[in-house]
Amino acid sequence: MNKRELSQEELQLWYKWKGTFNNIFGRVIKEMSEHTGLSEGDYGVLDRLDLLGDGKLRQQELADSMDWDKSRLSHHLTRMEKRGLVTRKPLDADRGVLVGITDVGTSALSDARPIVAMAIRRHFLDQLTDLDIASITKLAEKTKTRSP
Amino acid sequence: MNKRELSQEELQLWYKWKGTFNNIFGRVIKEMSEHTGLSEGDYGVLDRLDLLGDGKLRQQELADSMDWDKSRLSHHLTRMEKRGLVTRKPLDADRGVLVGITDVGTSALSDARPIVAMAIRRHFLDQLTDLDIASITKLAEKTKTRSP
DNA sequence: ATAGCACGGTTGACGTGTCAACCACAATAC
DNA sequence: GTATTGTGGTTGACACGTCAACCGTGCTAT
Numbered sequence: 001m002n003k004r005e006l007s008q009e010e011l012q013l014w015y016k017w018k019g020t021f022n023n024i025f026g027r028v029i030k031e032m033s034e035h036t037g038l039s040e041g042d043y044g045v046l047d048r049l050d051l052l053g054d055g056k057l058r059q060q061e062l063a064d065s066m067d068w069d070k071s072r073l074s075h076h077l078t079r080m081e082k083r084g085l086v087t088r089k090p091l092d093a094d095r096g097v098l099v100g101i102t103d104v105g106t107s108a109l110s111d112a113r114p115i116v117a118m119a120i121r122r123h124f125l126d127q128l129t130d131l132d133i134a135s136i137t138k139l140a141e142k143t144k145t146r147s148p
Numbered sequence: 149m150n151k152r153e154l155s156q157e158e159l160q161l162w163y164k165w166k167g168t169f170n171n172i173f174g175r176v177i178k179e180m181s182e183h184t185g186l187s188e189g190d191y192g193v194l195d196r197l198d199l200l201g202d203g204k205l206r207q208q209e210l211a212d213s214m215d216w217d218k219s220r221l222s223h224h225l226t227r228m229e230k231r232g233l234v235t236r237k238p239l240d241a242d243r244g245v246l247v248g249i250t251d252v253g254t255s256a257l258s259d260a261r262p263i264v265a266m267a268i269r270r271h272f273l274d275q276l277t278d279l280d281i282a283s284i285t286k287l288a289e290k291t292k293t294r295s296p
Numbered sequence: 297a298t299a300g301c302a303c304g305g306t307t308g309a310c311g312t313g314t315c316a317a318c319c320a321c322a323a324t325a326c
Numbered sequence: 327g328t329a330t331t332g333t334g335g336t337t338g339a340c341a342c343g344t345c346a347a348c349c350g351t352g353c354t355a356t
Contacts, residue, residue, distance in 0.1 A: 004262040006269065013281060014268050016288035021169045023291050041312075060334065072313060074336060079311070095321065095334055114152040120162050121154065127290050133161060135283040140164035142275050143171050189342075208304065220343060222306060227341075243304055243351065 024123050031119040036112040041076050042085065043116065046109040049086070049101040056100040058091065080105075172271050179267040184260040189224050190233065191264065194257040197234070197249040204248040206239065215293075228253075 006014075029040050038046070048065050049057055057065075063073040077099060080086045085105040089098045101109070128136075154162075177188050186194070196213050197205055205213075211221040225247060228234045233253040237246045249257070276284075 004265055006265045010268070010273055013284060014272060017272070017284050018173070020284070020288045020291050023293060025166070070335060097335070117152055117154045120158070124162060124165070125158055127287060131279065132283045132287060135280045136161060136165050136168070139275060139280060140168045143168050145171060218305060245305070
């Protein structure tokens, strides 16, 4: 069998996997954004500010914790700042920037937490067997990003 | 246990699952786009034109087969047309549009096929055990989009 | 007839992502 | 001194996705 070609079954598996992810992930995100007006990125930012930094983090740490590059985060924070979810304050120590969560951000996050939790439970966790869980865990281990 | 909250393990599972998908999927797409200049969307369009329509399909059929809405496809075709990958021809029968693959598109597709196949094999299929395959298959069945 | 609707598509606005170029400043190299 | 490099971040351009509004045209109901 030619290694350069995929069988019908192999290709179908790839499409099924993509489709499943997009379905589940899309449902969770849609549920959150419809109920809270937050996007996935917004939630990630607010969540880390709250949990990791007790409300404030320097931009680079935030980017690292989200596995985002600095440009992506910079653009995203610009939009979030405009909506009053976060603030940016220059740190004259070393040209860094301290990102802080606002009251608006805090309250949006509180609203979002239970909704996200329930969405993940309904659309994802409730669909999984113990076998699926084992599979996901091992696959994640096997395909982790190699730290440079 | 409060159903509105997720345990650490549950949350970790969600993140692992997202991370695994993004890693594998990102690797496959990056490999294709670096070698051929095609995006995932480009490949999908060309692939379906070739396989389903022998080089031409009306826009709505194309959109349906990709599970894209008409707006998304319209925008994407505009970009692909500009690059000479496809053509659009009005069907005066019913205001439909016939999308056709060009020589440039055909040759780009031929280049991409083996690369995509090998990338899917290396980054995805080769990582799976029989157990993973069973899990993926069943989960796909369970979470399929409801048709209407 | 005409009002309403469905179909097939386009368009504009805007959020999101990526890439490469840039900027200011500090530390180090020569 | 003057390069070079590194750090921390911004910016602009452009691809991609989604949403809502719109445009012709034909079909149907009244």
